[in-house]
């Protein structure tokens with residue numbers, strides 16, 4: 001059903017879509033070859049494997065540890081190339097959502113614990129556990145719009161891009177992930193910082209109206225503000241500790257903006273302080289219907305002669321979502337008229353775009369920061385300016401030319417109390433290191449660990465969708481207020497007293 005063919009020239013990658021010619025011209029990281037080499041066997045494993053491998057008795061397709069195809073399947077579960085060394089006893093991939101209840105019932109009867117996966121993008125790879133059953137919801141990609149177009153039922157593995165495509169004709173939009181292949185399930189259950197995130201709810205999960213959930217008893221329940229409201233609260237940003245399987249989400253939609261326009265200002269890293277000042281000033285001015293993001297990354301034009309202060313770049317990117325091109329242009333003019341903009345090193349242009357176009361560009365190997373082995377740490381901070389030196393130092397010591405930071409001011413921090421999502425700061429800072437070769441694992445993990453130490457003194461909290469809960473078991477707690485953390489545990493105990501579903505590692509629920 002996906003019109004993006006990941007075996008073709010698209011690469012499954014973090015798509016910040018820098019939108020700058022200089023990146024495009026150089027084809028910066030021609031990652032298509034990597035994808036073809038790495039993802040094809042994985043996709044093949046899923047398509048070649050027979051419908052039901054003999055006698056497992058689970059609905060859908062399944063494979064047991066020890067079966068010939070087991071390792072190829074296991075590897076296919078994680079989106080990225082680093083596969084955590086944890087080995088489920090069985091992997092089951094239902095063909096449709098009606099089969100999920102049967103899997104849960106059988107597990108409950110056999111006392112087999114369950115880990116759930118929608119798209120497999122989460123850096124924790126918490127769906128990979130030693131033992132138990134991995135329930136792979138990858139086939140659940142259906143989209144159903146309400147007759148008046150105000151809401152939609154989405155299945156958890158529906159890609160961000162496919163949702164945008166499905167909403168286009170109805171002139172509707174949704175704050176989907178900045179990467180086309182991130183699906184709705186994990187993204188919304190872990191919060192969801194999507195396109196236009198300050199204006200379509202403070203955080204994506206606020207748009208969840210209801211859900212269908214299979215609970216440990218094996219029955220499907222509606223979860224809404226009237227029925228099982230505690231579960232609705234928990235699935236709005238509670239992340240990997242949810243005590244059930246979400247088979248469908250009912251989400252509120254937004255009118256599609258008539259004009260989407262972007263611009264990017266490129267600073268050499270030596271002017272990071274000026275770039276941060278510009279970003280902060282603009283965020284303080286609180287421009288309506290605008291999304292701001294800054295990327296720190298390698299300069300693709302750098303040669304051995306390039307001075308250190310120009311080997312990395314800070315790219316401030318703004319996207320407007322308004323009613324007309326003139327309104328968009330007026331917003332962007334304010335940014336480029338900032339006095340610090342004179343220190344940029346590339347021509348500034350305004351480009352009309354669309355949500356779908358940006359989503360496609362996110363998987364364009366010529367534009368993004370690559371696909372590969374991948375490690376992440378994120379914080380919320382109220383002290384971005386004070387972090388300038390640390391950020392400068394860490395990006396300058398990047399172990400890979402795909403290592404990058406994403407910095408995104410959050411102007412709307414009023415997350416509703418109806419959400420488990422409960423820690424947020426003025427700015428999101430994400431450190432991402434991406435590399436190709438296994439032999440570089442140590443160097444990259446080491447860099448991330450040092451970056452963690454450098455950034456965490458400025459932290460107001462972390463983002464559950466982008467913490468590695470196995471490397472840093474204390475991280476999930478940092479993603480929630482203390483009352484939300486307590487309530488999440490109480491909700492788990494109430495709905496899943498026998499711990500059928502795996503929870504956060506090393507918290508007593510793991």
Ligand SMILES: Cc1cc2nc3c(=O)[nH]c(=O)nc-3n(C[C@H](O)[C@H](O)[C@H](O)COP(=O)(O)OP(=O)(O)OC[C@H]3O[C@@H](n4cnc5c(N)ncnc54)[C@H](O)[C@@H]3O)c2cc1C
Pocket residue numbers: 012013014015079115116117118119120121122123125126127137156176177178179182183184185186187189190191192193194239240241242244245246247465466
């Ligand atoms: C390339 C890339 C780009 C990204 N871009 C963004 C972005 O723009 N904004 C942003 O906010 N985040 C972004 N992320 C982070 C992303 O939102 C999280 O990794 C998210 O968890 C991925 O969703 P998933 O369905 O693939 O989760 P999975 O990895 O499949 O699942 C993660 C965990 O969620 C739980 N879970 C998932 N589905 C279900 C279900 N149906 N029922 C019960 N429990 C479930 C399980 O505990 C599971 O272990 C990005 C990640 C990547 C790799």
